[in-house]
Amino acid sequence: MTIALPKGFRFAGVHCGIKQAAGVKDMSLIVSDQPATAAGVYTQNLVFAAPVQIDRSRTPMADARFVVVNSGNANACTGPRGLADAQTMLSVAADACGCSPSQGLVMSTGVIGVFLPMEKIAAGTTAAAQSLGDDEAAFLAASDGVLTTDSSRKIAARSLAVQDSEIRLVGMAKGAGMIGPHMATMLCVIATDAALEPADAQAMLRSAVEVSFNCISVEGHTSTNDTVLLLANGAATGKPLTGSDREAFQAALVETCTEMARMIPSDGEGATHLITIDVCGAASTSDARRIAKAIAESALVKTAVAGADPNWGRIVSAAGYAGAKFDPARVDLHINDHLIYQQGSPAEFEAKVVSRSIRGQHETFLRLDLNAGDANLRFWTSDLTVDYIKFNSEYTT
Amino acid sequence: MTIALPKGFRFAGVHCGIKQAAGVKDMSLIVSDQPATAAGVYTQNLVFAAPVQIDRSRTPMADARFVVVNSGNANACTGPRGLADAQTMLSVAADACGCSPSQGLVMSTGVIGVFLPMEKIAAGTTAAAQSLGDDEAAFLAASDGVLTTDSSRKIAARSLAVQDSEIRLVGMAKGAGMIGPHMATMLCVIATDAALEPADAQAMLRSAVEVSFNCISVEGHTSTNDTVLLLANGAATGKPLTGSDREAFQAALVETCTEMARMIPSDGEGATHLITIDVCGAASTSDARRIAKAIAESALVKTAVAGADPNWGRIVSAAGYAGAKFDPARVDLHINDHLIYQQGSPAEFEAKVVSRSIRGQHETFLRLDLNAGDANLRFWTSDLTVDYIKFNSEYTT
Numbered sequence A, B: 001m002t003i004a005l006p007k008g009f010r011f012a013g014v015h016c017g018i019k020q021a022a023g024v025k026d027m028s029l030i031v032s033d034q035p036a037t038a039a040g041v042y043t044q045n046l047v048f049a050a051p052v053q054i055d056r057s058r059t060p061m062a063d064a065r066f067v068v069v070n071s072g073n074a075n076a077c078t079g080p081r082g083l084a085d086a087q088t089m090l091s092v093a094a095d096a097c098g099c100s101p102s103q104g105l106v107m108s109t110g111v112i113g114v115f116l117p118m119e120k121i122a123a124g125t126t127a128a129a130q131s132l133g134d135d136e137a138a139f140l141a142a143s144d145g146v147l148t149t150d151s152s153r154k155i156a157a158r159s160l161a162v163q164d165s166e167i168r169l170v171g172m173a174k175g176a177g178m179i180g181p182h183m184a185t186m187l188c189v190i191a192t193d194a195a196l197e198p199a200d201a202q203a204m205l206r207s208a209v210e211v212s213f214n215c216i217s218v219e220g221h222t223s224t225n226d227t228v229l230l231l232a233n234g235a236a237t238g239k240p241l242t243g244s245d246r247e248a249f250q251a252a253l254v255e256t257c258t259e260m261a262r263m264i265p266s267d268g269e270g271a272t273h274l275i276t277i278d279v280c281g282a283a284s285t286s287d288a289r290r291i292a293k294a295i296a297e298s299a300l301v302k303t304a305v306a307g308a309d310p311n312w313g314r315i316v317s318a319a320g321y322a323g324a325k326f327d328p329a330r331v332d333l334h335i336n337d338h339l340i341y342q343q344g345s346p347a348e349f350e351a352k353v354v355s356r357s358i359r360g361q362h363e364t365f366l367r368l369d370l371n372a373g374d375a376n377l378r379f380w381t382s383d384l385t386v387d388y389i390k391f392n393s394e395y396t397t
Helices: A050-058 A079-097 A120-129 A136-145 A199-211 A243-266 A285-296 A297-307 A313-320 A353-359 A384-391 B050-058 B080-096 B118-130 B136-145 B199-212 B241-268 B285-296 B299-306 B315-319 B349-359 B386-393
Strands: A007-012 A027-042 A061-073 A102-111 A154-162 A165-174 A188-194 A227-232 A274-282 A332-335 A338-342 A363-369 A375-384 B011-015 B027-042 B061-073 B104-111 B155-161 B167-172 B187-192 B227-232 B274-282 B332-335 B337-340 B363-369 B375-382
Touching: A007 A120, A007 A136, A007 B332, A027 A050, A027 A079, A027 A120, A027 A136, A027 A188, A027 A199, A027 B349, A050 A102, A050 A227, A050 B050, A061 A079, A061 A120, A061 A188, A079 A102, A079 A120, A102 A188, A102 A313, A102 B080, A136 A165, A154 A243, A154 B274, A165 A243, A165 B337, A199 A243, A274 A285, A285 A313, A285 A375, A297 A313, A297 B386, A313 A332, A313 A363, A338 A353, A363 B011, A375 B315, A384 B299, A384 B386, B011 B080, B011 B118, B011 B136, B027 B050, B027 B080, B027 B118, B027 B136, B027 B187, B027 B199, B050 B080, B050 B104, B050 B227, B061 B080, B061 B118, B061 B187, B080 B104, B080 B118, B104 B187, B104 B227, B136 B155, B136 B167, B155 B241, B167 B241, B187 B241, B199 B227, B199 B241, B199 B349, B227 B299, B241 B375, B274 B285, B285 B332, B285 B363, B285 B375, B299 B375, B315 B332, B332 B349, B337 B349, B363 B386
Parallel strands: A061 A102, A188 A227, A274 A363, B061 B104, B187 B227, B274 B363
Antiparallel strands: A007 A027, A027 A061, A027 A227, A154 A165, A165 A188, A274 A375, A332 A338, A332 A363, B011 B027, B027 B061, B027 B227, B155 B167, B167 B187, B274 B375, B332 B337, B332 B363
């Protein structure tokens, strides 16, 4: 495929040696040639990494020029030295890009509690600045530089016509483990050549994250580093978007975020199934979210799907402890369009048929109808397999 | 060992065929020869099983005569038919014991969403009534009849001298999966020959559960059936306990509950480690509980312990998303007495030494000092292994 990149951005991704494996990219740089509006949504973990501390204090902002990212080390739980290291990353990148450190944003992802190897970071940042490009190869290199345990690249792109111009959005994301939905749940940068006011960009990004990155979970462990950034440099449209143009942009932003968000549990560590959970007829969206999250994070639900086992009592009981209000006697449950549970009692279904529908497909669909109100929410998670356990038992030592 | 059984109780455990394997006990009966005070603590799951509905409406009560229990089928999510089946269980047991159905309590555990095989249940109840005994063999048979995926029996006993009499407590518990700490988390019956007023028995049991069964988790999935019952028949002491006698009894009750509670994650499905989590210096007990629960239920913490990996960033970050208040810069963490993290920065420690201390022992000790207040809480969980996943992927089909 050919990705239509937004105007006025350059990208780079390089290997600087934070990751052991030769040639695997571990530093990325995204540069806007002109000052861009930047918005950010961050982890709600009380224990947040140094880069989150810096970016959160800066966004929304009107004059962003670059985002510098390293993978392989999260620079989290590293105290005052970690904060100084993140500031040094910004200074080195600013020097290399010819702008001020205050015009930069920084992201890190990887192991927690280890100090950054600053010599490698500095050399990598300089090398990245020298290899910046505005072509697809450069964008893909940057997209690869943010990955950690991901088995595949996570990118999305949209184009739309507004104000007689074509606006483009591209996004790159990472995430496969330590994914819980109390925040942005991973790293993501979205670049667009639309023009947006800072406060409006922030509102639009928050709204898009709420129905995308905040609707996924791998194991519910909220990370210290989760960050979604939106850079809007206005290179395609001079004036900030308003009215129906703004609405069209917001829809494209939601699509971009949702496309990348789904990729994260789909590529969850060891995952063999992407599970889509529709909670329908809840009394409120927050009730629907609580229930979806409880189902998504139940090890018993996730292992059942991994085993293609329509063990639906685990789904209904997870809804029951979510802290939402509903009448169990009015609940219906469908698994892959098979009615399993109706008005609080078991329905007649062929367990083997349902099991085959799970086993044969990468995607499993659960739909819980509460008949308690009008709120609906869609949520995504991965199944839980032996490979997840093997992987996470052997991660650092 | 010889278990000192309380006076005036008889026990039985039999195989009636709910479980497939020949000879494996699946029905138990506990009978008090005289009316006993009964207290109960139950699951807080909105989706609760028929037996929970009945027992919750009856306790605390003054005239309990029996508890009838089946394993292998939870009688949960079974609608009105499930409720009728639980009432039939009580009627059959009451007939067999020569008392009224209203004097009974009922518990079920096993697969959710399948109707009870009532012919087997009726035959089993009658057989159990015929084999009631007041000796250790009968008690052990009853203890076995409540088990499901447990790999070992869970019992505890205490004796204490009060009012010139010896009072005895014995408890039997089950639980290895679907263990979350929002309630009693499993099935347990404690029998004592002390005399207690119903309201006082209820208060004492609730208080004991709060620091024992409500401080454990295997995977945080709150079950539909969790029930802890206390039967106090007064056969040893005529008058209800007061003053220092009551205090001594409460201490023994807490010890009994704690001893059994610890056995549950220690025997968690596939578990190779019992993890003890001490959260110290929290601003409140509820904050300490939130943090302990988040750590206990983090798949990343649990897989790290399974892999003997001192990946402490997972522990600190779990504390951070628990919803409690503390200053990350004041936190210390010890793993098996090794100082790992001090005042918000990494401490100097030998990862290999810490790893060996985890690998070599069944028990792992985590201690998080928040330095935020005076509240302390001890919590227990199991590690998360490949065998847990294998087991739970293949449970019903």
